[in-house]
Amino acid sequence: MILSCMLSRVLSVTSSVKSSAIASRKIQISCSFLFALILANMFCFSVRAEESPIAYVKVVNGTCIAIQQGEERPLNLGDPLFKADILKTSKESSLGVSFRDNTLISLGSSSQLRLENFEFDPDNNQLAFAVELFEGTLLYISGLIAKLTKKPEEELRITTPAGTVTVRGTRLFINAEQ
Amino acid sequence: MLDKPLIRFLFPLSLLLLAACSAPRGNYVILLAEEDGTVGQASVSNAQGEATLVAANSVVEVPRQKAPKKARELKAETVAKLTAETEAAQPPKPLNFIFFFGFDSTELTGDSDVIFTRVLENIKTRETVDISLIGHTDSTGSIEYNRELGLKRADTLRQKLVDNGIPSSLIDIKSLGEDSPLAADEGLDQRALNRRVVMVLR
Incomplete structure (x- = not known):
């Protein structure tokens, strides 16, 4: 279009x-x-x-940025986040983000996460949560997508360098090394 | 003095025990209990294999280019240490508030002022907020009419929030009409429960 x-x-x-x-x-x-x-x-x-935001920044410690189509922007409290954003935390920095379906994630220092896909339209059966953790630490607390999905293997995915994590409504901690 | 066969037996055993207690390294996934104590399920898979996590504080390690190892349990202190930094950066828990409406009305019922005051108090405790409003109706009237009515109800609250200084851009509104009743849509009391707006404060 x-x-x-x-x-x-x-x-x-x-x-x-x-x-x-x-x-x-x-x-x-x-x-x-x-x-x-x-x-x-x-x-x-x-x-x-x-384009409507898929998530918002709720906690920032230290220096964190988002990269969208090669363009960097510093992240501040309350900033909107969009599909395909890559979130990056520096040394001794951390970031807390809540998604529109109440999924909560936080990233530890020196971490890199791509917000691959997010759809939250339950009445039209459009649900998707996919992130990719390139390196660092991620704490994930599932939201409504995890509760509502009938196809968790397809619609809910956390990718890491070592493999894919599928989730059935839960709290998880992931460490990834390149 | 211990005899050789015994040492031969004890040495690998102690190594095994050490490995079981040691903190995980490299790529790994730890399953944690949720705040209410429930434990979900997760699995880790790659081209070489798959491992499932079902117990709280259990970990699956994934050695480079190898299948995920079988889950093993970690001490609670070990897990707490590993997750401390990300726990500290966890966003505040989303809160739900429900507002009720009269029949075919976009006016809030009397007790909603108390709830709205609670909302404003909670907003003050947060450094930043974004809010979802989802309007609902009972099943009286057509589906299209109820979609519209649900949206108008949600808009009543959006306006109230804007009047209290919340930027409209941080408020996401939608209507489910009569599709998602809270109670069976029979009898006056139950119908009244379905005429509502659910507010999610994040």
Whole structure:
């Protein structure tokens, strides 16, 4: 959808160029292409901002960041978190996060966790919780997704470098080394 | 002096005992009891095999490129030490509050002020909050009408929270209409229980 919208923007801008003088056409096309790129960028940004948060930061000790599509942002108390965020804690730092289904997680120091997938729409049977712990420590306390899911193997997954952890409504501590 | 066969027997045994008590290393998963004492279940699997955890404070270690080891139990002190840092960073427990409404009404019932005061007190004890509001109705009226009514009820509380300084962006509202009754939808008292909004404070 985003792609098609971008494409239509590019097309509409380039077609308006047709009426202009041929001599300056090349420059205009490259300019309009640039303009279209900027527009597309702005559009992507607004999509990002409108996407609803899947979780919020509830506890921050020390320095913690989130990385989304290569872009880093420092994490502060109350910050929203989104699908595909990678959470990173520094040395002597820790982070507490609660998800919209009441799942609670906390990360110890020097940890790295990717919020792979999260869907919480029980009335449409859309449930998913998937995180990947690359390194460090994770304390997980299950929420409503663990209670409501009928397919825990598919819908509830914690991946670590050593293997996959499947959960049936519980509290877990995981240590991962790369 | 101990004779050789006995040493031969005792030495591996003591090693085994030591291993059983020692803290886990590398990649591992520990199953913990929940706050109410219940213990769930978890399993760890990779290409080489699978191991299941059923007892509180039991651990499954996963050696590099090998199958997960069988679960073994750890001492409570060992577990407490390992989990101390993450326990300290655990977010506060989500709290549920239920608000009731009159028949076909988006007005809160009289006793809801007391509950709302409790909500505000709890918000004060937290450094940051986000809130879910889920509206419900009884089964009188059409499904579509009740979806809408549930949403209006949730919105009544959203407005009340906003009036008390909670940013609207931190409030997530939805309606389940008549789909998720608290009580069997028979008789006046039970129907009244289904006309509600559940507020989750995180």
